[in-house]
Amino acid sequence: WPETVSVVDGRLWIGGCDTVALAEQFGTPLYLLDDLTLRGAMRAYRQAFATAYPGPSIVHYAGKALLNTALAQIVAQEGLGLDVVSATELLVAQRAGLPMDRVHLHGNAKSDQELERAIAWRVGAIVVDNLDELQRLCALTSHLTTPQGVLLRVAPAIEADTHAHIATGSATAKFGLPLEALDEAVAQTLAAPSLRWLGLHAHIGSQLFALEQVTATVEVLVALAARIRDRFGVAPVELSPGGGLGVPYTADQPATDIGRYAQVVSAALCAACERYRLPLPRLTVEPGRSIVARAGVALYRVVGRKGEHWVHIDGGMADNIRPALYGARYSAVLANKPASPPAMTVNVGGRYCESGDVLLRDIALPTVQPDDLLAVATAGAYTLSMSSTYNLVPRPALVLVADGQARLIQRRETEADVLARDLLLDR
Numbered sequence: 001w002p003e004t005v006s007v008v009d010g011r012l013w014i015g016g017c018d019t020v021a022l023a024e025q026f027g028t029p030l031y032l033l034d035d036l037t038l039r040g041a042m043r044a045y046r047q048a049f050a051t052a053y054p055g056p057s058i059v060h061y062a063g064k065a066l067l068n069t070a071l072a073q074i075v076a077q078e079g080l081g082l083d084v085v086s087a088t089e090l091l092v093a094q095r096a097g098l099p100m101d102r103v104h105l106h107g108n109a110k111s112d113q114e115l116e117r118a119i120a121w122r123v124g125a126i127v128v129d130n131l132d133e134l135q136r137l138c139a140l141t142s143h144l145t146t147p148q149g150v151l152l153r154v155a156p157a158i159e160a161d162t163h164a165h166i167a168t169g170s171a172t173a174k175f176g177l178p179l180e181a182l183d184e185a186v187a188q189t190l191a192a193p194s195l196r197w198l199g200l201h202a203h204i205g206s207q208l209f210a211l212e213q214v215t216a217t218v219e220v221l222v223a224l225a226a227r228i229r230d231r232f233g234v235a236p237v238e239l240s241p242g243g244g245l246g247v248p249y250t251a252d253q254p255a256t257d258i259g260r261y262a263q264v265v266s267a268a269l270c271a272a273c274e275r276y277r278l279p280l281p282r283l284t285v286e287p288g289r290s291i292v293a294r295a296g297v298a299l300y301r302v303v304g305r306k307g308e309h310w311v312h313i314d315g316g317m318a319d320n321i322r323p324a325l326y327g328a329r330y331s332a333v334l335a336n337k338p339a340s341p342p343a344m345t346v347n348v349g350g351r352y353c354e355s356g357d358v359l360l361r362d363i364a365l366p367t368v369q370p371d372d373l374l375a376v377a378t379a380g381a382y383t384l385s386m387s388s389t390y391n392l393v394p395r396p397a398l399v400l401v402a403d404g405q406a407r408l409i410q411r412r413e414t415e416a417d418v419l420a421r422d423l424l425l426d427r
């Protein structure tokens with residue numbers, strides 16, 4: 001739950017706001033984002049790395065976890081950078097007034113149009129994923145007089161201990177240059193006058209708790225950097241071991257320890273640089289989930305029940321596909337009676353026409369009645385950002401709560417929005 005969670009007069013409050021009143025005002029499903037928790041995580045990251053790492057460091061929020069212009073404005077205000085993976089995410093960064101040198105463009109299949117926008121707007125780095133992309137980038141930058149910064153993403157051949165769908169570091173993953181291709185990529189980058197090689201990047205996966213593989217990733221990056229120095233005579237100015245720090249969704253999972261993460265990453269980087277006699281590079285980290293997940297709360301209206309075991313709600317897999325896609329589990333309470341003791345163990349079924357649309361399995365709740373309000377915790381990351389209009393249901397609104405004030409930062413989709421691209425046959 002967000003830091004500001006409390007129970008007032010038998011109702012769940014977040015950010016100084018009564019969630020029951022917010023659900024009435026904005027409708028359901030409704031996503032809340034707690035400003036204090038969100039900014040707290042951003043500050044914790046910046047401070048932890050500033051303290052732990054003796055060289056320069058920058059924290060880039062990974063926008064794929066959740067992105068809209070207001071959130072990007074908060075990223076800018078808090079002094080973070082932003083990782084984007086599409087032309088429209090890049091446009092959001094621009095609308096928010098983020099300095100473009102604090103923006104990195106990622107992706108394994110960037111289009112020419114996306115690369116062109118990133119080049120024209122002078123993003124700090126394009127994170128090159130493969131040799132074909134590098135070739136296109138050389139062509140697309142050939143007119144430049146000041147070179148475009150480039151990080152080379154490698155597949156470090158490290159298996160992260162997480163769900164297979166969100167492990168990205170194996171040698172055969174779709175992401176990143178295989179280690180055999182790295183020398184060729186460095187040679188091409190250094191030979192291109194329109195490119196400036198900044199360094200190396202790797203991201204091994206998401207929802208990580210064990211940090212051994214993160215340490216191993218840092219060591220691989222430094223070893224590769226030393227090899228490049230020896231062969232090409234240039235040392236990297238920047239290294240990024242990606243994002244991936246896990247968050248607890250249920251009581252059995254460990255707490256997120258940003259301070260420890262920063263210490264472990266920094267210590268590994270310092271030790272490896274010393275071993276290989278490399279100057280300390282700028283350290284970039286790219287957390288998404290561990291910045292935004294905890295700040296988010298999803299509110300659903302209970303539509304009805306079926307027998308003893310099913311509670312039906314007005315949202316589900318189209319606003320949060322994680323249970324269906326990864327078997328993800330969440331914690332929840334009834335926002336209109338959060339202190340009532342559990343009285344039943346139920347499955348909470350989403351409203352979408354698919355058997356896999358079960359938001360919560362075997363969850364203990366007080367006696368649930370139609371019109372109760374279900375609040376799901378840790379709902380900020382990879383929910384709305386992965387939402388769809390399955391069954392042509394409009395997507396929920398997003399409200400930022402702070403100090404008793406609720407600000408709509410993404411309005412609810414309307415039926416007209418959903419049908420805006422829908423064209424009649426006889427025109």
Ligand code: LLP
Nearest residue numbers: 062203206207243244245286287288289382
């Ligand atoms: N950097 C890169 C290059 C990434 O691919 C990702 C996430 C991140 C940073 C941020 O990772 P985080 O700190 O959020 O773990 N939809 C999945 C997660 C996919 C993660 C994709 N890449 C889920 O809901 O669990």
